[in-house]
Amino acid sequence: DTGVSQNPRHKITKRGQNVTFRCDPISEHNRLYWYRQTLGQGPEFLTYFQNEAQLEKSRLLSDRFSAERPKGSFSTLEIQRTEQGDSAMYLCASSLRRDPTEAFFGQGTRLTVV
Amino acid sequence: RKEVEQDPGPFNVPEGATVAFNCTYSNSASQSFFWYRQDCRKEPKLLMSVYSSGNEDGRFTAQLNRASQYISLLIRDSKLSDSATYLCVVMDTGFQKLVFGTGTRLLVSP
Numbered sequence: 761d762t763g764v765s766q767n768p769r770h771k772i773t774k775r776g777q778n779v780t781f782r783c784d785p786i787s788e789h790n791r792l793y794w795y796r797q798t799l800g801q802g803p804e805f806l807t808y809f810q811n812e813a814q815l816e817k818s819r820l821l822s823d824r825f826s827a828e829r830p831k832g833s834f835s836t837l838e839i840q841r842t843e844q845g846d847s848a849m850y851l852c853a854s855s856l857r858r859d860p861t862e863a864f865f866g867q868g869t870r871l872t873v874v
Numbered sequence: 875r876k877e878v879e880q881d882p883g884p885f886n887v888p889e890g891a892t893v894a895f896n897c898t899y900s901n902s903a904s905q906s907f908f909w910y911r912q913d914c915r916k917e918p919k920l921l922m923s924v925y926s927s928g929n930e931d932g933r934f935t936a937q938l939n940r941a942s943q944y945i946s947l948l949i950r951d952s953k954l955s956d957s958a959t960y961l962c963v964v965m966d967t968g969f970q971k972l973v974f975g976t977g978t979r980l981l982v983s984p
Contacts, residue, residue, distance in 0.1 A: 795974075
């Protein structure tokens with residue numbers, strides 16, 4: 761499969777626990793984006809990487825959220841001390857530099873905080 | 875005010891109907907515009923880019939009105955398989971990320 765891969769697809773966690781999601785972008789894509797989507801809303805931008813550099817973070821990304829892309833390949837998104845309001849679909853997308861028109865999304869990780 | 879605004883719908887239309895969606899954007903300096911399609915519980919996928927001169931792809935026509943800052947999508951001869959959420963998307967002025975509207979839900983019935 762040469763598309764964007766996200767793991768896990770579903771995650772149920774108790775409030776207060778930490779969770780980590782992984783995104784494997786399309787191999788030659790140097791840009792990687794994280795979005796969050798809640799029911800009835802469009803995807804909301806969280807952060808993006810150009811290779812291993814995190815270039816922009818949304819104000820939505822509180823200090824409980826951290827994202828990394830250590831070698832410019834896969835990325836992880838960690839949420840610490842989860843809250844019920846964190847329940848959402850977390851989408852990862854990748855693209856070639858300066859051509860986000862061709863951003864390809866993974867199938868997302870659906871997080872439920874109980 | 876949201877950067878990109880859409881009527882969430884749903885739009886209920888019979889097969890064969892023509893349906894149009896509009897969206898407005900707030901940043902007059904925005905340069906690039908798109909429509910994405912999202913099926914239920916699936917990821918968004920690029921449907922088409924929107925150019926100033928308007929563009930057509932089969933049954934789909936997209937238009938941009940920069941003066942009024944709105945974008946439209948017209949679907950002719952609707953098919954059952956067109957049922958989905960259509961997301962209006964604007965590229966931010968720094969050409970760094972895509973900004974999505976809330977989406978318009980379309981339901982095509984037999």
